[in-house]
Amino acid sequence: MGLFDRFKKRFKKSSKEEISVDEDSAEAKQAAEEGARMRQDIVKTREAPITAIPTEEPGDEWDEDDDTVPDPFAAPPRDRKERKKAERAASLEQAEKPEEPKQGKSVPDPMQSTTGRKLVPSGPVEIEVDFGDSATKTGGRVITASSKLDSLLEELEEELLTSDMAHSAVEEVISTLKANLIGTRLTGVKKLDIVLEEALRNTLLKILESGYWDFDQTVNAFLDEGRPVVIMIVGVNGTGKTTTTAKIAHRLSSQGKSVVLAAADTFRAGAIDQLATHADRLGVRCIRSQRGGDAAAVSRDAVDSAKARGEDIVIIDTAGRMQNKTNLMEELRKVHRVTQPHLVLFVADALAGNDAVTQAVEFQRILSFDGAALCKLDTDAKGGAALSIAHATGRPIVLAGVGQGYEDLLDFDPKWLIDTVLG
Ligand SMILES: Nc1nc2c(ncn2[C@@H]2O[C@H](COP(=O)(O)OP(=O)(O)OP(=O)(O)O)[C@@H](O)[C@H]2O)c(=O)[nH]1
Ligand SMILES: [Mg+2]
Numbered sequence: 001m002g003l004f005d006r007f008k009k010r011f012k013k014s015s016k017e018e019i020s021v022d023e024d025s026a027e028a029k030q031a032a033e034e035g036a037r038m039r040q041d042i043v044k045t046r047e048a049p050i051t052a053i054p055t056e057e058p059g060d061e062w063d064e065d066d067d068t069v070p071d072p073f074a075a076p077p078r079d080r081k082e083r084k085k086a087e088r089a090a091s092l093e094q095a096e097k098p099e100e101p102k103q104g105k106s107v108p109d110p111m112q113s114t115t116g117r118k119l120v121p122s123g124p125v126e127i128e129v130d131f132g133d134s135a136t137k138t139g140g141r142v143i144t145a146s147s148k149l150d151s152l153l154e155e156l157e158e159e160l161l162t163s164d165m166a167h168s169a170v171e172e173v174i175s176t177l178k179a180n181l182i183g184t185r186l187t188g189v190k191k192l193d194i195v196l197e198e199a200l201r202n203t204l205l206k207i208l209e210s211g212y213w214d215f216d217q218t219v220n221a222f223l224d225e226g227r228p229v230v231i232m233i234v235g236v237n238g239t240g241k242t243t244t245t246a247k248i249a250h251r252l253s254s255q256g257k258s259v260v261l262a263a264a265d266t267f268r269a270g271a272i273d274q275l276a277t278h279a280d281r282l283g284v285r286c287i288r289s290q291r292g293g294d295a296a297a298v299s300r301d302a303v304d305s306a307k308a309r310g311e312d313i314v315i316i317d318t319a320g321r322m323q324n325k326t327n328l329m330e331e332l333r334k335v336h337r338v339t340q341p342h343l344v345l346f347v348a349d350a351l352a353g354n355d356a357v358t359q360a361v362e363f364q365r366i367l368s369f370d371g372a373a374l375c376k377l378d379t380d381a382k383g384g385a386a387l388s389i390a391h392a393t394g395r396p397i398v399l400a401g402v403g404q405g406y407e408d409l410l411d412f413d414p415k416w417l418i419d420t421v422l423g
Contacts, residue, residue, distance in 0.1 A: 022141060028142035042179050113342060113344070119213035122212050122398075163384035164382040181195070184199075214398075228312055240375030244375060252312070259312065260311050261314075282406070299314075350377050361392050372390075374386050374397045374412065376401060382421070387417070
């Protein structure tokens with residue numbers, strides 16, 4: 001029995017009278033207000049949205065002069081229409097900002113790579129929690145804050161923790177869920193368990209789909225601007241970096257792209273041969289040095305060589321390292337500095353559970369990455385780690401490793417993961 005089924009069973013045992021009130025009561029009105037306030041508070045405390053969307057859609061009244069650029073030295077606008085126009089111009093300017101390279105920005109833009117390039121978003125950036133079908137507009141009862149609701153949410157919290165989700169992620173899920181439940185109407189159509197399941201799914205999806213970019217589209221967009229596109233693979237020991245490098249090489253060369261591998265793991269015995277063997281099997285070039293060579297120099301050679309031959313993709317396979325080993329981390333930063341990779345992918349091991357989350361967070365402090373590839377999802381790993389990595393690092397899981405074969409690399413599907421976690 002999956003997580004949600006176990007929880008639903010307990011939830012069903014509580015009568016809906018215990019957590020809801022009659023729709024015409026003063027408490028119902030209060031609950032609606034409280035829920036709205038809690039949701040607003042959550043929005044306020046979250047980081048800025050992924051793309052600043054102008055609050056107003058362009059209306060007819062601005063069509064005639066949509067292309068006018070506001071003059072920063074112009075006299076302050078006087079009438080209401082002019083004021084509105086200036087506000088709109090400012091908000092549009094704001095909305096366009098993420099597309100420009102930013103320097104010295106403290107909060108990284110989730111849709112920009114570590115080297116300031118634009119990632120191509122995939123799927124909806126924001127998912128609204130929507131209970132709004134007409135059947136729920138009238139009739140039924142309204143969920144209110146109550147100790148019973150709190151104790152039910154506590155039980156759910158425990159279930160989520162056992163699925164390997166990190167504490168901070170679980171806390172946010174629970175508070176978002178609570179805000180979404182309070183003030184929600186229950187009817188014959190929208191029974192308590194259905195409302196709860198929808199709210200939970202949407203809350204989890206929101207975590208996973210935030211900043212989610214599409215691997216193939218992003219690589220193609222980079223290729224339109226020039227070649228080679230450089231992809232750097234990083235992560236702790238044994239998570240699946242070399243296998244993922246080979247899988248990505250297979251994926252991209254199957255699309256007709258020329259791929260070069262850089263054996264930048266000059267540290268572990270056998271690592272260079274391991275990658276070279278993959279390269280032979282896949283029929284792609286592998287740039288290598290002696291064991292103990294300079295990882296940054298090998299990587300740079302691979303990029304220069306691909307550039308000279310007009311090849312499309314360079315994938316840099318780096319050595320696994322613990323995030324607390326400063327000299328090794330410094331070496332990674334050097335590889336990053338000299339190759340300026342279009343994409344940095346953190347490879348995480350789904351089997352590592354909560355450890356994978358700690359590793360991702362600590363790694364990111366030293367070398368930020370653009371997205372994660374979560375490997376070994378074909379094993380009996382619990383999916384909570386993926387939710388937590390995405391929540392804790394603000395970077396999406398974009399690829400999923402589902403086996404040891406070259407074909408076993410999929411675009412990560414947040415919905416699939418949620419089904420797995422909820423059971
Ligand atoms: N079942 C399964 N095994 C995987 C997957 N990805 C990698 N592996 C296995 O995990 C083991 C380690 O993979 P590697 O690719 O060598 O890992 P690595 O991160 O390069 O390791 P180091 O270079 O030592 O840090 C190998 O036995 C792989 O076959 C996956 O998605 N599913
Ligand atoms: Mg390796």
